[in-house]
Amino acid sequence: MKTRSPRRLLAAILAAALLPTLGAAVRAVADEPEPDEPVVARAAGKAGSKAASAATRQKVLAAMPGDATALINVTGRELPASPDILALGRRGTPALLRCLADNADEGVRRGCAAFLGYIGDRSALPALRAALEDWEPSVRRSVVLALERIPDAGSVDALAKLFARKDEDAAVRADVLRALGAIGHKSAVAILRKQLARKPEAGEEDLRPEAFKALWRSRHVMSRDTLIGDVADALDNRNDALVLAATFAAAELRAPRLTDKLVPLMDHGNAEIRNKAVYALGLIGDKTAEKALLVKLPTVRDGRMLNNIAFALERLDRDGFYASIRQVAAHKQAIIRLNAAFVLGDVRRPEGLPLLETALVDPSDLVKTNAAVALGKIGDPRALPSLETLVTTQNPSLREEAIHAIFAIEGKKRADLLHDELLAERKPGVPPLKDAVRRRAALALGRIGDTRAREYLLTCLEVGRCRPAQIDTYVHADKDASVGGRLLLDWTRGQESLTALVADLRPAGALPVATSAAESAVSRGLIDSAESALDLVGELGDGPARERLDRLRAAPAMKDVWLEIHAQTALARLGEVPAEAQLLGRLDTLAAVWLPRLAGVVGRIKEKEVRDRLAVELIKREKGDDTGIALAAAAIRLDWDPEGAIGRLLEALASPQVKDRDLAERYLVRARDPKVTWLLRRALAREDRADVKDRLRSLLDRRRDEK
C-alpha cells in the first residue's frame, strides 16, 4: 500500500474541505503541488468493502481509455481516484463526457465536469456548454468552473444565457462572471460592464464586485480610458468589496485621473480600503494628493497607515515628508514616535539619520530600539558612533538591535562583535543568551560564511528550528567535509527538504545511500521519500546507479504517475535516452493542471547533453497550438536557458487569452534564477503597452516579495 507523510496527509484533508466541486473521492498528490491542483481525500469506506471498491475502481480506470461508456453507471465509490483519472489525461475525455451527460449520480457528474476542466481538453467544450443545462446547481457550478479553466469565446453565449436566468443560484451566477472574465473577449467584457453598471434590486445579490474582478482579468481587451473610467466609478461606490477591488486596480493602473477618487477614501471606515487608497496614491505619484497626505500624516492613528502615507509622501514631496515626519517623531506619545522611527527605517534614506539619532536618546527604550533597527536598515556609516554607545547598554533588546545594526552597516569587519556578544556561550555566572538571540546571530554570521556559526546552524537545522533556505548560503560557503556529512545524515533521517543541498555538496557516500534509499522507498511504496531519493540519484548517479534504478521500473509503486516521472527524469539524467521520450510523452498527454508541476521536475535536469536533446523537442512544442503544453515547454527551458526561453513566456504575457497570461505569469514568478528578474526588468524598460507594462511591474513585485 502506498503511504504518505502525515503532513501531506493533513494538507490533503484540508484541501478536501476546500474543493467541494470534486465530490468524487480521491487521494492526495504531493511533490511541490501546484496551487490549483485537485487534491482531495478518498472517502473512507468500511474495511470489508474497501478491497472490493479498490478493485472496481481499478477496473473502471482500465476501461476508461477504450470505452466511452465506462463511467455511465459508476457510483461515487466506484469512481477512480483523481490522480489516476488525471494521469490518463486526454485519453479519459470521451468517458468523462459521457459521464457528464449520462450518469444519474449528481456527485459523479460534478466530479466528471471538474476533471474535464483540469484536463483542459478543448474537445470537451461543446459537451460542457450543453451541460450548463444540468438540473443540479452544483453540477452547473462545476461545469462553469470547467469552462473557466478552458476559456473560449465560443462559451460566452451559453454562459450569458445561464447568467440571465432569474431562477439561477447566486453562487452559479457569480461563477459565470468569473468564467466570462477568464475568457477575455470583447463580448464577455460587454456583459461584465453591463453588470458592473447595474444596481442590484431589493433582495438581489450584489454581484458588482465579482463583475469588477472579472472585468479586471479582461482588462487587456479594454481601452485604457474605458478601464480607468470603470475603476473610477467603482471607487465611488458604497459596496466595500467593490471599492476595495478598485483600489487594488488603481494601484496597478497608476492613472493620475484616479487621484480625486482615492483622496476621499483616506478617511474611509474600512481600514483595508484606507490603506490601499494611500498605497495607490503613492504609486500614482500625482502632486494633487500631496496636500491631503501632509494633512493626514500628523493625525494618523495606526502604524500601517503611517507607513503607507510616509511612502506616498516620500515619492511626492520628500522635503514635505521629512518636515512632517519630524512632528510625528517628536509626538508626546511614545507609540507614535516608535512608528515614526520604524517608517524612517523603511524609507531607507539618509535624510532620516538626524531624526533617528535623536530617537536613540528617547526616554522610551522601545523607541530607541526601533531607531537602532531603522539605522541598520539605512546602513549609513555616519550612524556608527551613536550605535556604538548602545553596545554596552543594560537593555538586552536594545543592545541586540544596536549590534545587528552595526553589523548591517559594517559587515564582516564586525563579525567578532556579533559572535562574541550574541552567539558565543556565556561564561559561568553570566546569564545565558536566549536561544532566539543566538539563532538570529548565527543566521546573520552564516550569511557571511563565518564558520563559528557552523555547529549552531547544523544543530538548528537538525532540530527543525532553521529551514534549509536559511542556511543555504552558509553550507555552500563552508568547505568543511563535516557539513555535507551532517546534511546527508539528516536527509537519511527523513529531511527530504535537504535533497537539493545534499545534491550540491555531494558528500562522500551520498550516491550509494541515495540509491538504497530509493530502492527501499519504492519497494515500500513511500512515494514522497522515493521521489526525493530518485531526484538525488539523478543528481549524483552513474552507470551502476542507473542499472539499479532501471530494475525499479517493475515495482508496483511505479504506477504512481509522479513517481514514474521522477524516475524517468533521473534515468534521463543518467544517460538513458528513451526516458527523454517518455517525459516528452507525458508532457503531451498529461492533464493541463499538472503541467506546471511536470515542468518543475523536468526543469531540474542539469546535464547539458540531455538538455540539448530535449530542448530541440521543447522548442517545437513552444510553437504548438496547445498553449498549456507550449508554456510548460518554455518553462522547462526557462530553468535551463532563461534568455533563450523567456521570449515565449513574454509573448504569452501579452496574449489576448487570460489563461495564457496567467499561466505565463505563474511560470515567471516561480522561476528561481535571478537572471529571470533581470530579463523582466529589460522587458519592462522596453515595453510600451500599458497593460503588459502593468503585468511586468506586478510580476517583478511578486518575485521580490517571494524572495
Place this chain on the structure above:
Amino acid sequence: MPRRTGVHALVVNPRRLLLAAPLVFSLGCAPSAHAPEVPAPASEPRAVVRLRVDLDRAQDCEEAFDLALYRNRAVELVAWEPGPGHCTERTLTVRYLAGRASREDVLRAAAAAGAKVTPLPELPETGDRR
C-alpha cells in the same frame, strides 16, 4: 511592528533619469517599440564591462538602475553579483552589443543612472555571452 500595504519606494531619481535621457537618445535607441523585441543574432559581437557601483539608497535601487540602463537597446543584460550591500558596493556586469554601443557609452549611461561607478577588470571568459 507597523504593517505596510506594499513596497512603494521611489523607483528612480527623476533628475538622474533626465540626465540619462540624452545619453539614451544619443545612442540612437528609441525608448520603446510596439513590436516584441527580437533577440540579437548570436553572431552579433558582444562585449562586457564589469562595474562596481554605489547607487542612490532606496528600496528599489537595483531595479531603478537596471530600468535606466535597459532603455538603451544595445544593453543586453545587466547581471548583478551577490553582495552584502543592497545599494552600495555592488558589482555587476553589463553585456552589450558591441556594434551598437561603445564601452564609453555604457559607462556614461551607468554613471548617469548610478551615484558612483568604478570600472573593474573583466573576469575570465565564462562562455555565457550568447
